[in-house]
Amino acid sequence: MPINSFENYPMSWKPDLSNTKPPIYLALVRQLEDDIKAGILKPGTKLPPQRELADYLDINLSTVSRALKICEQKGLLSASVGNGTYISSDVTSDKIFICGQENPPFIEMGGLYPHIEANRKVKQYAERLLKKPDALKLFSYAESEGTEIQRTAGAAWFRKMGLHTDSQHIILAAGGQNALTATVCGLLKQGDRIGTDYVTYPGIKTIAQMIGVQLVAIQHKDFEMTEAGIYYAIQNENIKGIYVIPDFHNPTSHIMSLETRKMIAQIAQEENILIIEDAINNLLEDNPLPPIAAFAPEQVICLASLSKTIAPGLRTAFIYVPEKYHCDLATTLYNMNISNPALLSTISADLIINGIADEVIMERKKEISNRNLIVNEILNGYLVESKLTCPIRYLLLPDYFTGKSFEICALQTGVQVFGAERFTVGNKPADKTARISVITPPTINDLTEGLQRLKKILS
């Protein structure tokens, strides 16, 4: 029994281990999970210091520490020395975004599903390709990293973005998320930490959680990571790398400045840390800035998916990978996929080589621009400013909304949007913001209707 009675202390969490079976540390983990599920522990709650918990439970400090470490790896909390332990701010938000559901019972402006009409040229090329004499091999195994021709097309794709490289540095993957998963699984291990923006693409969160990698929110200013923040995370949080989305950041729609790109490249080189650069939206910009990889080609893994620019159904992503990471990444992709679909890789590469890809991008940009004009008109005053070709927009909500409450409210009126809670990293309370997809509603009418419903809630 503890010597002091804690009954009158104001402890934010009083786990009860009396009816649990050993080992103690696992019982404590279970208790924490249950209390989060039961709503007893809320996002952002500061837990008592580990020593205090140990004292209260009459167990050793290290036992508490061990339990909390496991919870941290599960993404339930984040802890830092001197500062304390806090429940993660996204523990109560959904992490799966149903994909491509047909005929949803609402106007979908949550998930990002590009406009179907722009697939036409891709389809037409597929038909031509199948008529070629050696088409049979399109249904056999493909080379695991992609053929020389496909990797050369990938290099050309990166060249459009401003990254000059060659086929040796390119690997194909089955889509952007597949590429990201392979990168994280192949180059990081359980317990490693990587820095991210304080709101970021949820896909990186689910992957990190899956393999026990911690995400650390890096200090930011005006939607960009600060130099001091990055140095801090390197020195004090021991991060192995940084995940960034420089172009049309998800969810904020921000485009990272050239200075910050160079700054991150510089630090990456000096400190030898890995940059995972998600350049999925780069070519949707009119005059895209070069990716960070262009300034630190030895440190940056740069991911370029064709899903948002050409067609999602191609399931093709090109990965720019520096020599030193090549083997690990290729091995991991081999383990996950064996190979990419030859048919789709071939279509993707050919479209780039024969110039059709450029035409498709042009069409997509045109369509998105038209839509953004409408968005700007209807939601004027609630939007984070953005270029016209940005596929998402970021809403700044009135004070009395949280992202989550707005999301619920919007769904009541038949519009799906995603509140900031889905994107948060770490334990700071989420911003009062929400992301809307400009590209997803099938028709302009659907888009307009959706926007007007949102407007009604807002004003």
Place this chain on the structure above:
Amino acid sequence: MPINSFENYPMSWKPDLSNTKPPIYLALVRQLEDDIKAGILKPGTKLPPQRELADYLDINLSTVSRALKICEQKGLLSASVGNGTYISSDVTSDKIFICGQENPPFIEMGGLYPHIEANRKVKQYAERLLKKPDALKLFSYAESEGTEIQRTAGAAWFRKMGLHTDSQHIILAAGGQNALTATVCGLLKQGDRIGTDYVTYPGIKTIAQMIGVQLVAIQHKDFEMTEAGIYYAIQNENIKGIYVIPDFHNPTSHIMSLETRKMIAQIAQEENILIIEDAINNLLEDNPLPPIAAFAPEQVICLASLSKTIAPGLRTAFIYVPEKYHCDLATTLYNMNISNPALLSTISADLIINGIADEVIMERKKEISNRNLIVNEILNGYLVESKLTCPIRYLLLPDYFTGKSFEICALQTGVQVFGAERFTVGNKPADKTARISVITPPTINDLTEGLQRLKKILS
């Protein structure tokens, strides 16, 4: 300093930590890795007891234990109570099989790449499909788990195998390896153990290693796991599941008996362990036995890839998944792939529904049978017996060969085969055997030539 001098003791490993920097446990891990790489520690070597090492190094037992545990998770060794610690038997063998290399400089009989001519009907159907009015959506995102129609086709596929189920229990994946990776990543965690045959599909080894799952070789008799062996592994090795390949086992070509299938099903139910059943070859058999899943539908995840039966380029696998594992598996697949390629999933499902799949299987079986007649004739006396439709054959080598030495020797004469070392699990010395692929040589001539070269080495 240790009190006793060990200089005269016959210790099989004398790590030297004098020039290493702390932490001790990591230094010891590094030393072991280096000594394996340098050839100082050979596969199968028994290390000194942990207590002896601790004494010799003058460190605590737990420190040694911690270091060796890490090495075990890396797949470098395996340890068991009372028995000791042994270097894994496959530490020096290659784990990546280059895939679909064009024009290899040898006759490829290592990797399994199905015959290209049988892709014709698949290609023809793809052309028809693209002409349909709603073909544009084949290039958009697909539903993550597959559409209702696709999952129904999956259920029909399993029905052919003798497993009666419905679309609710089916999930699509991007090929067999993708399905296996998702299963292991989604349902197991670092440190978990699963049982396998003492030689098995190398894909499970690389995945297990990637996420730190241990493989435990289960006692066998006549190419099948024994009941006692499974119980032993459950009770003493604490395995969470078993990975099996009942049909045309890889690499032994063995077909598991009906009794053993039922026995495994029974144990799985009684002991509540997970069975991962790789049914990739089931429909290549003439009268296939039902999969284990048919006898324990709540315990078995059954994987059915179309790669070997229809066409590898479809990158389609169907997963039969019991209710209780459905959510975890679906989430993991979503994390890895977002969705499967709509075009390929649709082709796969349609081929099954319209019966073309059956025709393709028939063609493939015919081709394999023709080839096996030739194999039987040329390598008579060195083969493990097998049904004529088996895509691989297992060679029993003369005593003076190891699998690895035969592999090297074969490559010298221009034939790639895979020695048993690539398939071994655990620390027992590998059998003197090798696997050859019947299906890979592009023409009958290539096959004959390859077989004759092997024959020459053997006799």
Place this chain on the structure above:
DNA sequence: AAATTTGTCTATTTACATTTC
């Protein structure tokens, strides 16, 4: 600026269970 708070990490102690002899 120094003292205190707080989480992290390695190594150690101790108990235990199985296998081998």
Place this chain on the structure above:
DNA sequence: GGAAATGTAAATAGACAAATT
């Protein structure tokens, strides 16, 4: 069948370093 050998696992101790006050 009992004793010795051997690996496993939880809990604890202690030193450390960063952050806060």
